[in-house]
Amino acid sequence: MEQNLTVRPIAGRDELDLFNRIPYGINDELADDLDAGRRKPEWMWVALLGDRLLARAAWWAQSGDDAPFLLDILDIDDTADTADTADGRVDVGENLLRTALAQVVPDGATPPEYIRMIPSDWRDDPTTRRGVEDRMRVVERTGATLFVERLRFGWRPGAPVPDPTGRLVFRPVRDTEEILSLMTAVLDGTLDAHSRDDLTRMSARDAAVRHFEDELAHYRTPREWWRVATLPDGDPVGFVTPARNDYNPIIGYLAVLPRHRGNGYIDDILGEGTRVLHAQDVPRIRAATDLGNIPMANAFLRAGYVNFERSINMTWH
Template sequence: MTSRRTHREHASAVDHTDLTLRPLTGPEELDLFCQLTYALDHELADDLAAGRRRPDWMWVALRRGELVARAAWWGRAEEQVPFLLDFFDLEDVTVGAQLLRTAIAEILPTGARPPAYNRMVPTDWRERPETRSVVEDRMTALEQTGARLLAERLRFDWQPGTPVPPRDRLIFRPVRDDDEILDLMAQVLDGTLDAHSRDDLTRMSAHEAAIRHYEDELAHYRSPRDWWRVATLPDGTPVGFVTPARNNYNPIIGYLAVLPEHRGNGYIDEILAEGTRILAAQEVPRIRAATDLGNIPMAKAFRRAGYVNFERTITMVWP
């Protein structure tokens, strides 16, 4: 995608202030970009080399040459538009909002819905005044561009050596094919507590939402699909499924759900245990997982299985 304006024109567009808003010229400007900091800074160089980030997806606001705000989007090497906004740091709310508006207008096709914003934050961010003000400033800047809070998610970590409960009532088999997993994914959207899924259902059918989730996430896992499991009763009746996997960074419990008619029977614990067991057998260094703050049954299941909530994620979206 070519920019609609040159870097010189970007600068002239803000000459009436002391700000310069522009994308990075290349990887050689990573030191400049990292004058503001975030826990994922160490991934930037590899992401650029792999095509998951591009210099024109990484923007800075400079005041008299000093970095005062930055934003960066993440995407897949084969795609022409980014998938996620995951870096956004600022020293001034108004400048941060201006940077986002300028970058979004350049990066995305006209009229396109901006990618969601995800930001990892400490579990106790609300209880620490200095951290709370920083998080809320970023959220305020995003709101000024039209974004709204979608969900706060709990991030979990499982460590090798943590006991995995044995099977009890359920039988597990591999997923037969794409049609089966898509059908199960559509069924579990009935009564879902997942905010992303509920948001999708405001704009599309359950089947369309399942396809979108599959294409956006499951189809890009770097691990064998024969790790995925359907949980059934002894007579073969499906009750749920789990997709243990590897993404670009970690082994994960990608998607876990119980069919509506089988909820409330405690099957979630066995399904999570099976997904954990499959990944543990690969001698992974950790397993990561996440669920919405409001999905209390899933959060409790992770804790019962020995997963530790080590972080949270703020997710904001545009209409």
């Protein structure tokens, strides 16, 4: 099959229909992403047999950035008339990804993380599982390994809005230095895989700054929404950053300081973040945590959030 395979970036917005022939939940966001500069045609690659789309890959960036931040689309057409075997499908995907990586990622640089949204029950359906595992094999063949599986949660209007318990007092974050200090402190004993990985290569303060600059600094909503939770005497207990990113209202960061863990304060803090967003009449709230962060996952479930999806995160080293 690969003898006549054409691997190239799309020519421009006019080829979005071609790129979107393989269905995926974020296809309808790609036009806006191109307009906003979060994607570029040269970051959106296709593998074609004649005019038949066999595979595709695309990278995403924060608005205004010149370098891609994530590889978030990698798909293989696995219908019977385009590939005879699983190995054939994976071969096509590998050809596409290797060719695209050589052009998109500067020579010698580490490729951006690969993230794929998948159904929450993906292991239970043979067809879905095959698709997930085929994509993972493609990425593995180019040198990446599984980093973490994450749970994605959603809250919709009509779900419970927790009432304040009165145990904690909430106030806005005073300034950037305060949120950075709190983010630094909560890294002690963190269960978050990305944070734990950062701590193997940098100080807690540097890890907090990196997280802030990569994510929180890009939120489109007022920082007055962010909340510090304190005891009645003013002693900080934790914080939450309800916000809106480029796509959804979110619970961006939620944490309890080490000395206050084990007291159930996570429920109070998540409740406040949910109330802040609910007061903005949002159509939904999204949140996520690592599969292994059981206390955080259980807090979302108790607060009426539904685990509607998962993500697979893979990294190159």
